[in-house]
Amino acid sequence: MPFISSDSTAPSPALDRESLRPDCGNCFALCCTALGFSRTTDFAIDKPAGTPCQNLASDFSCTIHDRLRPRGFRGCTVFDCFGAGQNVSQNLFQGISWKADSATAKDMFPAFKVVRQLHEMLWYLAEAISKTFDPDTSHHVNELRMTIENALAETQQVLSLDLGDMHARVRSVLMGVSEEVRSSYLATGDDHLDAALVPGVDLIGKKMRSRSLCGADLRGAYLIATDLRDCDLSGADLLGADLRDARLEGADLSKTLYLTQAQLNAAQGDAHTRLPSDLNSPTHWPDNS
Numbered sequence: 001m002p003f004i005s006s007d008s009t010a011p012s013p014a015l016d017r018e019s020l021r022p023d024c025g026n027c028f029a030l031c032c033t034a035l036g037f038s039r040t041t042d043f044a045i046d047k048p049a050g051t052p053c054q055n056l057a058s059d060f061s062c063t064i065h066d067r068l069r070p071r072g073f074r075g076c077t078v079f080d081c082f083g084a085g086q087n088v089s090q091n092l093f094q095g096i097s098w099k100a101d102s103a104t105a106k107d108m109f110p111a112f113k114v115v116r117q118l119h120e121m122l123w124y125l126a127e128a129i130s131k132t133f134d135p136d137t138s139h140h141v142n143e144l145r146m147t148i149e150n151a152l153a154e155t156q157q158v159l160s161l162d163l164g165d166m167h168a169r170v171r172s173v174l175m176g177v178s179e180e181v182r183s184s185y186l187a188t189g190d191d192h193l194d195a196a197l198v199p200g201v202d203l204i205g206k207k208m209r210s211r212s213l214c215g216a217d218l219r220g221a222y223l224i225a226t227d228l229r230d231c232d233l234s235g236a237d238l239l240g241a242d243l244r245d246a247r248l249e250g251a252d253l254s255k256t257l258y259l260t261q262a263q264l265n266a267a268q269g270d271a272h273t274r275l276p277s278d279l280n281s282p283t284h285w286p287d288n289s
C-alpha cells in the first residue's frame with residue numbers, strides 16, 4: 001500500500017509516489033478492458049467498457065505498443081492509472097485474472113475505475129502534505145490518506161465507497177494547500193497576475209508565451225493548444241487543467257501544483273521544459289539537448 005502511517009498524529013512520512021506509478025507487467029491490462037472509448041482523434045476505434053481491446057495480446061501486452069500514436073491511439077499514451085492496475089490485479093484479486101476466472105470481471109472492472117480515482121487522490125495528497133507548513137492541514141491530509149488506504153484493503157469496501165464524498169473532502173484540503181502555496185508567490189511576486197486567470201478559465205489556443213503565471217489558480221482551466229512556451233508556472237495550481245497540445249517548450253513547471261504525468265503526456269514540450277522531479281519527460285517529446 002502507498003505511504004501507510006497508522007498514526008495520523010505522527011510526523012509526515014516522506015513523499016512516496018512510487019506505488020502510484022503504473023506497473024503494466026503486474027496488471028491484467030485493466031485500462032485496455034475495463035474502460036471504454038469512442039472513435040475520436042485520440043482513439044482509432046470504438047471500444048465498449050468491459051471488453052478487451054482488439055490490439056490486446058493474450059499475455060496482456062499491447063501488440064501496437066511502440067506505434068500507438070501513428071496508429072491513432074494517442075489516448076493510450078496519455079492515460080495514467082496511478083498504479084491502480086497492479087493494485088487491483090495483485091492485491092484485491094490476488095493475481096487471479098479475468099481470463100483465468102471470468103467471474104472476477106464483474107467486480108474487478110468496476111473496482112479498477114474506483115481504485116484509479118482513489119490512487120489519483122493519494123497522488124495529490126502526497127503533494128499536499130509535502131507542501132503545506134500547517135500542522136493541522138498535515139494532520140487532516142494524513143487522516144484522509146488513511147481513510148482511502150483502509151478502503152483500498154478490500155474489494156467490497158472499494159465498491160461501496162461514497163466516492164463523491166471522498167472527492168469533496170480531498171478537493172477541500174487540496175484547495176486549502178493551493179491557497180497557502182499560491183499566496184506565498186503572490187505576496188512576493190513583482191508581476192501582477194491577470195485578473196482573468198481564474199479556475200476554469202478558457203485559454204484555448206491563446207498566445208501567452210513568456211508570461212509569468214506564478215501563483216495563478218488555473219485549476220480546471222482549458223489550456224488546450226495554449227502557447228505557454230517559456231512561461232514561469234511556479235506555484236501555479238494546475239489541478240485538472242486540460243493541457244492537451246499545450247505548448248510547454250522552455251516553460252518552467254518544476255514548482256507547479258498538482259501536475260500529473262497524464263497532463264504532461266497530452267502536452268507538447270521539449271528538453272528545455274523544466275518538470276517536477278517526480279514526473280518524466282514524455283517519450284514523444286523531442287530531445288533538444
Ligand code: SF4
Pocket residue numbers: 031032053054055056057061062063064065073076
Ligand atoms: S491500443 Fe493497446 S494500449 Fe491502447 S487500449 Fe488497445 S491494447 Fe491497450
